[in-house]
Amino acid sequence: MEPLTTSLQHVFGFNTFRTGQAAALTALEQGKDTLAILPTGAGKTLIYQLYGYRHPGCVLVISPLLSLMNDQVDRMRINGFRRSAAITSLTSYAERQEILRHLGDYQFLFLSPEMLAQPQMLAQIQRLQLSLLVIDEAHCIVQWGPDFRPEYLLLGAIRTKLQQPLTLMLTATAGETTRQEIAKQLRTRPEIVSESVNRPNIFLDVENVADELEKQARLKRLINQLQRPGVVYFSSKQQATDTALWLHQETGIRAAAYHAGLASEDRFKIQQQFMMGQLDVICATSAFGMGIDKNNVRYVIHYHLPADLESYAQEIGRAGRDGKPSVAILLYAPGDEQLPLALGQSNRPDDETIQRYYARPQQFSEDDPVIQLLAFYRQHGISQVAVTQMFTGRERERNRALAQMMAYARENHCLRERWLAAFDEQSPEHVATCCSPGNTPLDLSALGLIRQQSAVTVAPEREDWVVRLRRLF
Amino acid sequence: MEAMDLLQVLDHQQPRRLRVIENLLRGRRTVSTLYWGQRYHLLPLLDADKHLDRGALTVPAQQLVAANLVTLDSEEDQLLLTPAGQQRQSQVATYYRPQTSGDWLSLDLGAVRQRTLLAVQVTSQYAHSTSRYYPLTTDLATRRIIRQWFHRLKGPQLAETLSVALIQSLQQLPVQTAEAMTDLLTGYQHPGLTVDQVASKQQQTAWEIRLRQRDGLTQIARDARRADHPFHSLLQSLWRSPVTRSAQATLYAVEQGGSLEQVAAQRHVKTNTVKEHLLEAAILSPVAVFPYDQLLPESVRADFATVLNADIDSWQFAQLPEALRARYDFFYFRLYAIWRGRGMMADGTTHN
Known part of the structure; x- marks a missing residue:
């Protein structure tokens, strides 16, 4: 097989890897499950792109952010990996059927954890030849798992059902506890490739x-x-929206809000405006960032x-x-x-609710997300005692964090x-x-971070719409 | 919708139900929503805001009540403009009045929007010889249709032809509408503005900008009916009958003769479904094409005409004389109301 750097040259035209990339790829080439903890912007995607290029079969990427997965597929296509597709709960029925019909043709497949947890989907995936399983944003196993995305907790069992494929876990940040928890959940003892999280600049x-x-x-x-x-982060969508408007009105700054509640067209436009320098500040929730270059x-x-x-x-x-x-x-x-305390509490049922639910599950409405969570655990055979322990343990962990x-x-x-x-x-x-x-x-x-006040310029007269429309073409 | 937008769809004589307006915007096609949507002259707004949350109009309604522009009945559903509200509504002279709403029910505007935006982006990037860019997020079907369209039409003339066609369409609309449409497009080095951004720029509500966009897209679709328009193959198939396919089939079966029960058996649906299909068709079809004479014969009209006055909105089935209720069920009562409401007098002539 050709050396890694030759592949890098072939696919991306680069001569050298960035720190961490080569180590992770080398470990994978040796058949070792790998946990790569590399800072944002280090080029984590390149690791599985290149591995997928070098090995036959399908690279299955599990990613927690629904809104981001289509962006990821677009980026794959831009990089020349055209046989890529994503299936999430947002994917329409027709589109899902279409992808499933050609499942064997894809080189890169992105799935949300809840999709993979569906038995029919899992059965389809089991038939594929997987070259690599990628758990993207692996820290979510710990940060989000018990509260928001119980499906992440099933990944270990799913991985077993998939015959323990070679696995790459990716995250930008994971301390010792998180690393151990990721390894435990995925039932592996991975090779750890890590770079300092420090950003001296x-x-x-x-x-x-x-x-x-x-x-x-x-x-x-x-x-x-x-x-x-710049970017200003908020914990609430409403406050992000209100503040963007307020800052614009008060200072004339070009500000926009970005959060998961926006329509995909608006998200696209605001991201692109920011990338092109048409916005000075984004007022965002945590939905903003992953995947923004x-x-x-x-x-x-x-x-x-x-x-x-x-x-x-x-x-x-x-x-x-x-x-x-x-x-x-x-x-x-x-x-x-x-605020973070209350947000944490609102996702956590108290011991009494857990007890009442397990005694009479049919008496509860599943409209309540907390009940949905309990229903999920119950359906997966997790006992009341274990669930109570899990929530208690999680709360302790959250308080510590x-x-x-x-x-x-x-x-x-x-x-x-x-x-x-x-x-x-x-x-x-x-x-x-x-x-x-x-x-x-x-x-x-x-x-040296003070802004040079630009000379007061008169806003340029806006051109006629005909001129602007013509310029598009 | 903000309070100012809600104000525009209310009336000072006809109480209007908030729930109907909400269901109409959300595209809930029940007979009741369609019937009242027609009574309010708001049917073109059917499905105009698919993603509206349930109860999202309550706050704007309460704001109008607090400002004494609107009264709300005891069940907090029927809204009526106060004299002050009526005055405010007529004062807002700059509020946008759509020009193409007559076609909105006959056009899949959601698909027109997705296809137009992506086709413009693809052509714009192509005109600037860029092939690596982020495409707008759309569903697989739209992407495929655009890909086929693009491969058939791409060539040195495409960008110019498209730009001329779009300008011709938008020139038929108010300048601010053309401005909004242009700002909302995405293309080379032009991410495009969001609806909220255009609204803030034009100092209008986001809802008005959406109405403007509906006008712009409808105008483009109208012009694209010409076979030599670059969007012809892209948009022509998006014109449709406002009546659903199943209601059309029921109507067709009824027109072929046979009782409603026979049609129900033949179509494997309940008789009640047949009636709902027919009412939907009656509301959404032009008066001339619906078989009123067959389903609502002269004698039936005469029976209703003897007990019902001209104030259609005040009619209530439960208050009809018992003998009449025994003879005709709700279906005939509703169909008669639709027929009368659409301007037919008891003698079969129209009064408007």
Whole structure:
């Protein structure tokens, strides 16, 4: 078989791999299941693209983000892998039938975990010759599994039913606990390929504000001062939408909201506008980011406290992919931890509900997502005791993760050290260009991140629609 | 829909049910929704907002009530404009009045939109010799149809022909509609604006922009009926009868003779379904093509005419004299209301 670099040259025209890619591919070529923990933007997709190119059969990619999977297929096609398809719950019946009829022809198949969990689908997949099973965003097994995507918990059993195919687990962030949990869930002892999560060019900052009002004012000031473009993360779709509008009205900045509630056409347009530099800031929920290739994002601001440092690391990782100075700012007001706490609670049934449900499942309406979750576990033969333990354990884990996030917000010495410690990494010595914890003011000019006020320009007269329409063609 | 949009579909004399308007927008084709949609003159909005959440109009309705523009009955369903509401409605002179709504029921506008947007994007990228770009997300069927269309028509003339055709269509509409349509398109180095972005730019509601887009797409589809239009093969098949296929089949069977029960047996459906099909067809077909004389003979009309006045909306089946209710079931009562409502007088002439 040709050397890996020859394949790389053939398919992508590159001469060298980025860090982590070669190690992961080498491990896979040796037939070892591999957990690759590589930062956002490191080119994780290339690993399974190249493996798929080098081996006959189908690469099956399990991905948790429904809205993203069609984008992934488009990107595969752009890279020349035309025999790619995705099936999710959003795929229409007719389209699903069409793909299933030609299932054996695909080189890359993207499935959501809930699709794969369906017995008929699994039976179809069992007939395929799988060259590689890819679990994308593998940290979701831990972060989302018990609360939102119970199907991820079935992946271990599914993998067994698929005769333990060679498996690649991909994630941008996973500390020791998460790594162990991923391996345990998937019933494997993978080779671990990891790069430091540290991003030295991203300056870390925590800012304490007194209340919501002050937080808004601070956000507005920052957005005015900072070099553009940037991303502001929110925990609520409504607040993302309202803030984008407010920022636009208050400052004239080109702002747009992005969240999972948008129609796919709007998501497409806003993503493309951002990529093309037609937007200065995106007000987003966590739905934004995975799969967005934009190198020059100069800042990521968190308006709400994320539930854990892994999500935080993922999201600030969108900044500064070009290696230039960038900043990650967390705005913290007393009591901000209540929101992630409440969001966590709302997904968790109490012990009494679990007991009542298991006693008389037919008396509950499955309109309630919490009941859907319990029904799912019950149908998969998980006992009441085990479910109660699972939720208790999960709650403990979530509280621990939130406490770690809080410790970061309250850190007084070095944010980077606090952050990297959560991923069992050593931090480089603290210096002035590293971070400014809550007790240290942020000096944007020292970082060179102050926006040069452009001379006031009169907005160009908008051209006639006929001229604009003609220019399309 | 915001409060201002809801205001525009209300009346000061005819109480209108919020649930009907909502079901109409969501495309729920029950006889009751269709009947009342026709009574409100809102049928063109059938299926105009498939993704509207249930109850999504409640907040706008409450805002109108709070502003004293509308009254709401005790069951919180029937809305009526107050004098102030009526005044406000007529004051908003700039509110968009669609020009092509007469065709909306006869066109699969959702498909027209998807095909037009993707075909414009593909042609635009092709005109700029780019082959690596992100296509708009559409279903597999649309992608396939566009691919076939593109391979048949691509060539040095395609972009120019298409651009001329689109400009000709949009020139027939108000300038702001042409502006909105252009801004919503996606193409080379032009991601296009979202409906909300166009609305904010034009200082209109998002709903008005959607009405403008419906006008723009309908105009393009109208012009594409000419065989030499570049979109002819793409859009021609999207014209359709507003009556569903199964209702058409029922109507056809009834026209061939036979009682409703016989048709039901023949079509393997319940008699009640036959009646629903016929009512749907009566509401959605032109008056002249529906067999009123067969299904609603002169004698039946005369029986109803003796007890029912001109205020059709106030009629209630339950309040008919018992003898009449024993002779005719709800189907005939409703069919008579449709016939009268569509301008036919008891003597068979129209009054408008």
